[in-house]
Amino acid sequence: xxxxxxxxxxxxxxxxxxAVINKAEMKVLDxxxxxxxFDSNLPADQVMNIWKxxxxxxxENSRVKDITGIAICMPGPFDYKNGICWIKGQSKYEHFYGxxxxxxxxxxxxxxxxxxxxxxxxxxxxxxxxxxxxxENLSKKVMAVTLGTGLGACFIDKGTSISSGNSVPADGEIYxxxxxxxxxxDYVSVRxxxxxxxxLSDTDLNNGLELYNRAKNGDRQAILVFERxxxxxxxxxxxxxxxxxxxHIIIGGKIANASDLFLSSFNKTIQKSGSKIEASISNDNEVxxxxxxxxxxxx
Numbered sequence: 001x002x003x004x005x006x007x008x009x010x011x012x013x014x015x016x017x018x019a020v021i022n023k024a025e026m027k028v029l030d031x032x033x034x035x036x037x038f039d040s041n042l043p044a045d046q047v048m049n050i051w052k053x054x055x056x057x058x059x060e061n062s063r064v065k066d067i068t069g070i071a072i073c074m075p076g077p078f079d080y081k082n083g084i085c086w087i088k089g090q091s092k093y094e095h096f097y098g099x100x101x102x103x104x105x106x107x108x109x110x111x112x113x114x115x116x117x118x119x120x121x122x123x124x125x126x127x128x129x130x131x132x133x134x135x136e137n138l139s140k141k142v143m144a145v146t147l148g149t150g151l152g153a154c155f156i157d158k159g160t161s162i163s164s165g166n167s168v169p170a171d172g173e174i175y176x177x178x179x180x181x182x183x184x185x186d187y188v189s190v191r192x193x194x195x196x197x198x199x200l201s202d203t204d205l206n207n208g209l210e211l212y213n214r215a216k217n218g219d220r221q222a223i224l225v226f227e228r229x230x231x232x233x234x235x236x237x238x239x240x241x242x243x244x245x246x247x248h249i250i251i252g253g254k255i256a257n258a259s260d261l262f263l264s265s266f267n268k269t270i271q272k273s274g275s276k277i278e279a280s281i282s283n284d285n286e287v288x289x290x291x292x293x294x295x296x297x298x299x
Contacts (some may be wrong), residue, residue: 004068005029006297007055008290010122011074012254013040013092013149014207017286018054020062021294026132028287032062035286040092044099048108055109069116070105071293073125075150076173080119091191092149120296122289123152124161124172129292130250130282131159140247145237146285147255151175151185153237155244167244174236184236188229190255196225212258223261230262234269241270241277252282252289 004024010017020032034057038050059067077086083102087093102117127144131137138159146152153174155162163172175185186192190208197211198204200221205211215222233251241249251259251266259281267279282288 005062005064005066006069006071006294007058007067008294009051009055009070009072010125010286010289010293011051011072012122013075013090014038014254016051016054017290018058019287019290020058020064020067021290023068023294023298026291026295026298028290029062029064032058032064033287034058034061040096041094044095044104047093047096048104051105052108069118069297071118071120071125071290071297072101073122073289073293074101074119075122075152076175078119078121080121083117083119090150116297118293118296120293121152121154121172122146124154124163125289125292125296126152126252126282126285127154127156127250127292128159128161128295129288129290130252131156132291132295133284133288137248141245142248142250143237143241143244143246144250144252145174145233146253147188147233147251148253149190151188151236152253153240155240155246162244169240174240177236179232179236184232188233188236192232193225193229193255196228197222200225208255208258212261215258215261226258226261227265229255230265231269233262234266234273238270238273238275241275242273246277248278248280250280250282252285254285256281256285 005020006023008019008021015037017035019028021028034054036054084100085096088097123146126146142156144154155168155172162168177184193211194205211222
């Protein structure tokens with residue numbers, strides 16, 4: 001049997017993960033998972049060379065020759081149909097605004113201009129992938145949230161992503177919902193955590209990992225920052241959990257690795273609202289996102 005394979009890419013503000021995926025079985029091929037952290041604010045050509053290295057290593061390690069497409073999870077704002085990046089003022093991809101990422105990537109890889117490349121929102125890919133991983137979710141209404149340099153979300157009804165209509169926010173996005181003195185992502189994201197910690201301690205930290213380590217070492221202000229973020233995430237999602245009538249909320253993204261610091265306050269706030277939704281933390285964000293992305297090539 002001739003099985004086709006695709007490259008799945010999970011691209012975030014500080015990392016890229018690639019894997020070769022067997023499309024028939026929706027499985028990541030052994031040894032093909034490859035990841036690298038990088039500064040997405042580097043010039044575009046340097047970023048593309050990092051992507052090329054990771055993709056090439058993944059293909060080489062998979063020993064597969066018949067790659068039939070590339071599926072990419074990408075944060076927004078982004079023109080997913082045409083492959084154009086509209087990220088601006090988010091402390092990531094500062095040199096990519098207005099660029100056609102499809103054309104750039106194919107040129108960098110030396111692939112033909114008509115090679116299939118599909119882009120999808122990173123949170124939507126994560127949510128779809130979690131449904132593939134947990135088959136019981138195929139019969140449910142699931143809200144998936146990604147926490148990292150940004151705040152992503154998607155709404156999935158019996159395996160289908162819903163991004164329009166009255167039951168979900170515009171485009172299925174929650175990062176830009178009005179919240180306090182700004183938008184939700186100003187508070188529920190790495191920059192939100194670091195900003196809150198700075199306001200409490202007058203200390204600038206470089207990244208979320210530093211903050212996490214401080215919290216794990218007993219820094220009360222760091223612990224408080226994560227607990228407050230749990231409350232704020234719950235406050236942001238509660239209206240949409242109810243509107244969508246979600247059965248299950250799945251939390252992923254880099255910050256999900258700190259769930260021991262925020263999940264309790266998140267659940268308490270949810271319970272106070274009267275919601276009985278089941279909440280879970282993804283145990284494998286990256287594989288879920290990659291499977292979700294490639295699933296769109298199979299639709």
